[in-house]
Amino acid sequence: MERNRPGGGLYVLAFSVALAVYAGSAGGVVLHPNPTPGGPELEVPAGQRPSDDVVGRWSSSASVVALSPRHIITTAHGGGGVGSSVTIGGQSYQVGWYYRHPTADLRVAVLTDLGEEPDLQDYVDIYRGSDEDTQTFVLGGYGVGRGDPLQTFYNDQWVTYGYEWGEGGNDTLRWGSNRIDPSPGFDLFAVWDGPGIAAAVPYEAIPADHDSGAGWFLDDGGEWKLAGLTQAVERTGESWYRNSGNPELPDPDEMYAVRVSTNAYWVDMALDGPLAGDFNTDGTVNITDLGALASNWQASGPGVNWSDGDVNHDGKVNITDLGAVASNWKHEYAPPAAATMGGGQPVPEPGTLALLAVGAAALALRRRRKG
Ligand SMILES: [Ca+2]
């Protein structure tokens, strides 16, 4: 069967203002309905899933997962900048700044508060194993959830082959489940099987709009760990589990998540804080970072981010930030554990000399970009 692949027509669960303003409050991931008329929603029960306070939402766009008292992680494509709001654990915070992964669809944001420091009580560690495939995971997200059934007339009766997405915004958290299927060459992968299919798990679910950045959690010896972040689904606006032309045939929609375990080093670095001046968070302070700073030289405003060259988070890119680049010039990030094992820190270069060299290079870069 011909399948779409990420980057080749898959629907990325992106920011959607239009959906956010609709009335109504369907929510969360798309779950199959209870076959008992009037029965409760078939949602993963409390006690078999992480705490509700672990998953939040980034303004009216994506879902997020808490990793520390003040750090959240989500996909990079989900939208929302510095100063936008994140609601998690029953509280709203501001995004102070965020770190964007140099290649993967990931970013870690640091929350700030207008009054006291954020102190999230519930958060999870990341999954560090490489045995995700075939494991059953729990999926939590603030997506739009299930809407009306999609039906086709077949063998003298109406048969449901899928569901439209709901029309709510991202105001409701819902918990589903699924099984990770092996998919060589891709990150985490699963399909939305129909009820009664042998491969289906209890509370079989698929993400919908606003579930970008929603967590795929694995039970790691009794502790919930973050294994993936929802990135894309096969179809937009609706989810299928049977073939629309012949509903006797299963046709489960695909879903994808960014794998966290293979990016563990980067996530740890983002939580620890990258080197001052490492604006693209690749672990080194070099000409690429200087270029980022140079192209935003003297920029100021509430939306200025770390990636723009703002080391000290004052909303300005200026000589203070350039000084940090100079002090760490050509330095490489070392995890805290390595530093205490006698690895030592790189010897700083003579500050003034480096600052002069870096400053001259910044100006040269800037002139070249202008010209
Ligand atoms: Ca499945």
Ligand SMILES: [Ca+2]
């Ligand atoms: Ca860098």
Ligand SMILES: [Ca+2]
């Ligand atoms: Ca600054």
